[in-house]
Amino acid sequence: MLVLYPIAYLIQASLSVGDPQARPPEAYGLDNYTGLGRYAHIFGNTLLVAALATMLAVVVGFAMGWILSRTNVPGRAAFEQLMALPYYVTPLMGALAWALIASPNSGFVNQFWRALGGSDHLVDINTPWGIAWVMALFEGSVAFVMIGAVMKSMDPAMEEASQVLGAGRVRTMLRITLPLVLPGVLGAAVFVFAEMLGSFSAALVLGLPNRFYVVTTAMYQLVSQYPPRFPTAAAMGVSLFAVMFAMVWIYRRIVSSGTYVTITGRAFRPRAMDVGGLRWPFLGVCVAYLAVAVILPVLTITYASFQHLTTAFPRAANFTLVNYETALSLDAVRSALGNSLLLGLATASVGVVLMGFLSWLIYRSRLPGAGVIEYLLMFPQAVPRLVFAFGMLWAWLIFPIPIYGTLWLLLIVYLTVFLPLGFRTISGVILQIDRSLEECAQMCGATWGYRLRTVTMPLLKPGLIAAWLLLFIASVRELGASILLMGPKAKVITPAIVESWFSTSTELTAAMALLQTLAVVAALVLLFAVARRAVQPGGE
Amino acid sequence: MARASIEVRDLVVRYGSVVAVRGVTFTVAAGEHLTLLGPSGCGKTTTLRAIAGLEKPTAGEIRIGGAPVFSSSSPAVNIPAERRGLSMVFQSYAIWPHMSVFDNVAYGLRVRKRPEAEVTTRVREALDLVQLGELGTRSASKLSGGQQQRVALARAFVFSPSVLLFDEPLSNLDAKLRAEMRVELKELQRRLDITSVYVTHDLEEALAISDRIVVMRDGVIEQIGSPAEIYDRPRNTFVADFVGSANLIRGRRRTDLERDGLVVIQTHGGALVHGTAPGRAAGDEVLMAIRTVRLRLERARPATPFNVWPARIRQRVFQGDFTQYHVDWDGRVLIVRVAAPDPLAEGDEVFVSADPRYCVLLEE
Numbered sequence: 089m090l091v092l093y094p095i096a097y098l099i100q101a102s103l104s105v106g107d108p109q110a111r112p113p114e115a116y117g118l119d120n121y122t123g124l125g126r127y128a129h130i131f132g133n134t135l136l137v138a139a140l141a142t143m144l145a146v147v148v149g150f151a152m153g154w155i156l157s158r159t160n161v162p163g164r165a166a167f168e169q170l171m172a173l174p175y176y177v178t179p180l181m182g183a184l185a186w187a188l189i190a191s192p193n194s195g196f197v198n199q200f201w202r203a204l205g206g207s208d209h210l211v212d213i214n215t216p217w218g219i220a221w222v223m224a225l226f227e228g229s230v231a232f233v234m235i236g237a238v239m240k241s242m243d244p245a246m247e248e249a250s251q252v253l254g255a256g257r258v259r260t261m262l263r264i265t266l267p268l269v270l271p272g273v274l275g276a277a278v279f280v281f282a283e284m285l286g287s288f289s290a291a292l293v294l295g296l297p298n299r300f301y302v303v304t305t306a307m308y309q310l311v312s313q314y315p316p317r318f319p320t321a322a323a324m325g326v327s328l329f330a331v332m333f334a335m336v337w338i339y340r341r342i343v344s345s346g347t348y349v350t351i352t353g354r355a356f357r358p359r360a361m362d363v364g365g366l367r368w369p370f371l372g373v374c375v376a377y378l379a380v381a382v383i384l385p386v387l388t389i390t391y392a393s394f395q396h397l398t399t400a401f402p403r404a405a406n407f408t409l410v411n412y413e414t415a416l417s418l419d420a421v422r423s424a425l426g427n428s429l430l431l432g433l434a435t436a437s438v439g440v441v442l443m444g445f446l447s448w449l450i451y452r453s454r455l456p457g458a459g460v461i462e463y464l465l466m467f468p469q470a471v472p473r474l475v476f477a478f479g480m481l482w483a484w485l486i487f488p489i490p491i492y493g494t495l496w497l498l499l500i501v502y503l504t505v506f507l508p509l510g511f512r513t514i515s516g517v518i519l520q521i522d523r524s525l526e527e528c529a530q531m532c533g534a535t536w537g538y539r540l541r542t543v544t545m546p547l548l549k550p551g552l553i554a555a556w557l558l559l560f561i562a563s564v565r566e567l568g569a570s571i572l573l574m575g576p577k578a579k580v581i582t583p584a585i586v587e588s589w590f591s592t593s594t595e596l597t598a599a600m601a602l603l604q605t606l607a608v609v610a611a612l613v614l615l616f617a618v619a620r621r622a623v624q625p626g627g628e
Numbered sequence: 629m630a631r632a633s634i635e636v637r638d639l640v641v642r643y644g645s646v647v648a649v650r651g652v653t654f655t656v657a658a659g660e661h662l663t664l665l666g667p668s669g670c671g672k673t674t675t676l677r678a679i680a681g682l683e684k685p686t687a688g689e690i691r692i693g694g695a696p697v698f699s700s701s702s703p704a705v706n707i708p709a710e711r712r713g714l715s716m717v718f719q720s721y722a723i724w725p726h727m728s729v730f731d732n733v734a735y736g737l738r739v740r741k742r743p744e745a746e747v748t749t750r751v752r753e754a755l756d757l758v759q760l761g762e763l764g765t766r767s768a769s770k771l772s773g774g775q776q777q778r779v780a781l782a783r784a785f786v787f788s789p790s791v792l793l794f795d796e797p798l799s800n801l802d803a804k805l806r807a808e809m810r811v812e813l814k815e816l817q818r819r820l821d822i823t824s825v826y827v828t829h830d831l832e833e834a835l836a837i838s839d840r841i842v843v844m845r846d847g848v849i850e851q852i853g854s855p856a857e858i859y860d861r862p863r864n865t866f867v868a869d870f871v872g873s874a875n876l877i878r879g880r881r882r883t884d885l886e887r888d889g890l891v892v893i894q895t896h897g898g899a900l901v902h903g904t905a906p907g908r909a910a911g912d913e914v915l916m917a918i919r920t921v922r923l924r925l926e927r928a929r930p931a932t933p934f935n936v937w938p939a940r941i942r943q944r945v946f947q948g949d950f951t952q953y954h955v956d957w958d959g960r961v962l963i964v965r966v967a968a969p970d971p972l973a974e975g976d977e978v979f980v981s982a983d984p985r986y987c988v989l990l991e992e
Contacts, residue, residue, distance in 0.1 A: 525724060527682050527709070527718070527722070528783075529724075530708075530710050531709055531716040532735050532736035533710045533736060533739045533740060533787070535710055
């Protein structure tokens with residue numbers, strides 16, 4: 089219901105050919121779709137950026153996956169943990185940082201280049217390449233997780249057999265490893281490509297200055313300009329949605345087609361291949377990726393946030409705290425930050441209960457049609473958040489209860505778009521808990537409530553906490569849906585950061601971005617402290 | 629402890645279009661140890677879970693201690709598992725990893741709101757009984773397979789249930805431990821003096837610990853009987869085949885030669901085999917089963933009037949506990965297992981003989 093309602097309105101809007109402001113539409117037709125021909129270049133841009141970024145991300149993911157799960161590179165356990173970091177840096181942070189590093193005029197790299205006697209600029213981030221670069225750094229860790237998992241599930245005996253038969257390491261890698269993990273790599277590529285098609289923030293921050301639009305940013309532009317052109321935007325959204333839906337469907341086909349001959353029920357310990365002296369270059373690759381994806385962006389943002397005017401060459405006089413003072417003194421920023429944390433808290437708490445209940449319903453009760461519900465729940469994943477938010481905007485504008493422009497609407501939107509995230513996290517844990525653990529309690533005479541309290545909940549606890557944290561972090565950093573739906577009186581922090589980037593100074597934006605991150609970390613630390621104190625007297 | 633009888637009548641369990649159990653009827657007397665035996669997918673676990681209340685049958689009736697806990701005919705009854713007063717040991721042990729050994733075992737008592745002092749003594753007793761006396765405070769996630777098995781056992785009987793159900797409890801243990809636990813389990817059953825229903829696909833386990841065995845296939849019962857009956861008088865080819873190794877001999881009935889309650893068949897090769905037909909109706913062309921260990925091999929012709937045939941050793945396979953001989957007999961191969969160390973060599977001419985009590989006519 090929550091899921092289908094906005095989609096239906098999105099499609100309705102896309103078919104409206106009468107007065108664009110009229111609700112409900114005066115006439116229906118396909119004109120909006122045929123009119124999309126004028127925007128062909130935007131679809132081209134989107135495909136270009138997505139293809140470039142996917143290739144880069146899959147190369148990164150494959151290389152890192154192979155190095156960290158199949159070779160004896162030093163410190164690979166630690167690196168595997170660290171590989172989650174790029175995901176937390178988010179495309180927005182990455183885009184802001186890389187704009188500072190590599191924008192054509194004031195980017196650090198180009199300042200150095202000119203200082204060394206070069207003319208014009210060496211690199212330009214405000215290009216499709218730049219957007220793809222930033223997105224690839226972010227999606228690289230996603231691709232790594234997916235490809236790494238496949239590589240780990242491969243029986244090393246297959247590689248060993250190749251070596252015993254006389255093939256060298258490189259030959260083994262090309263002739264045995266690569267073909268075996270190919271379905272997994274392909275799956276990762278399709279998944280990443282689908283995500284890229286719907287990505288928004290990097291394209292917004294880096295593309296807008298050069299009037300380089302992808303579908304999502306074009307939609308945003310069409311809706312926020314005056315007069316807004318809802319039907320055209322809706323038609324674009326539906327087209328994008330159709331393409332993504334197809335991609336997700338292909339992805340599912342690849343994953344479920346069972347071409348993973350390497351995955352058996354037999355347990356084995358993946359043994360690492362001794363790569364000898366190559367260990368050090370491989371280590372270098374890992375460090376380099378983390379450096380450009382995490383360390384460099386974070387350092388850049390931190391540096392910029394303490395500057396009056398950011399340049400590549402630090403001067404003592406240029407250091408200042410004034411950005412933080414400004415950011416903290418602005419009511420708008422303060423309330424946006426507060427709103428975001430509040431929303432994060434509410435989304436995570438309501439979400440865990442809701443999604444926990446749904447997961448339990450689907451996997452534990454033998455409800456007829458559970459499979460259909462599961463499919464619906466995963467639906468928002470196939471829809472770019474911005475497109476989804478657009479459907480929501482259209483849907484809730486005419487909703488009898490006036491929640492448009494309030495935090496309540498954002499709460500509903502967050503709960504809907506993060507359904508797949510929370511559902512997947514919790515159901516992963518539920519599936520791991522053997523059904524007999526609950527049945528045994530039942531056989532011991534425990535009633536439903538008693539079982540839930542003494543067996544099910546304690547076993548689910550780690551999963552629920554993980555889901556809560558993920559939802560909290562994801563909510564506080566949400567951009568695509570919030571930017572369309574937040575009202576002037578109920579701002580949230582991430583869109584505020586983007587606004588600040590385009591309307592105020594870079595340095596202030598950097599400070600806000602860091603404050604957001606710090607606020608998330610602080611909130612989490614606080615919650616953990618409280619939770620631990622609350623749990624301890626209870627025993628266990 | 630309270631003991632209860634179990635009656636299962638015309639039980640049918642259906643999952644969608646798959647029928648797992650198709651009309652099963654049997655009873656378990658109070659204090660009896662009954663085993664459901666059969667290959668995987670035969671419906672034995674489903675039947676057990678239906679008795680437990682973890683599976684809702686499609687039709688039939690289940691009574692425990694005379695009172696219906698499930699009935700599909702009016703008045704329809706379906707008492708939930710937690711109120712049936714049974715207990716169960718799961719194949720996966722289902723040890724709760726977030727509790728200590730003590731808390732795991734104490735669960736059933738705490739559910740019943742027994743005073744904590746009583747809980748402590750009874751859990752101690754139960755842990756002593758399964759020889760885990762000193763492990764109470766240990767976290768349950770740090771136990772070996774055998775220890776988990778014992779905790780699961782103690783947890784199952786500590787609250788004095790009227791019936792204990794076992795779902796392949798030993799299948800996850802290695803062979804040596806399994807043999808040990810089989811003996812312990814029998815001892816425990818004797819001490820607890822409780823009604824039990826045990827599910828397994830392992831013949832030796834079933835023979836060792838049961839008073840009676842129910843052999844199942846494809847959701848129906850093939851035979852019910854004592855371990856000795858099941859072993860030596862299989863009702864049909866399936867039971868003969870599933871319950872250990874048997875030689876099957878095909879032949880034509882020779883009623884003209886039958887006397888003293890024995891049946892006689894003649895093979896296509898011409899050999900006459902005397903056997904028994906415990907209440908079996910069979911046609912003209914019939915099958916007879918003889919366990920490989922019930923055949924004897926001798927150099928000299930034994931002085932029995934019938935069931936003695938000349939044969940030749942084709943192959944000898946030494947297997948430690950016994951030696952298996954493949955013997956050319958009547959134009960085919962018989963398999964004979966001999967426990968005694970024996971000097972018979974491949975190519976030797978010998979006499980095969982069999983006690984007619986162990987040559988059993990099958991219903992097919």
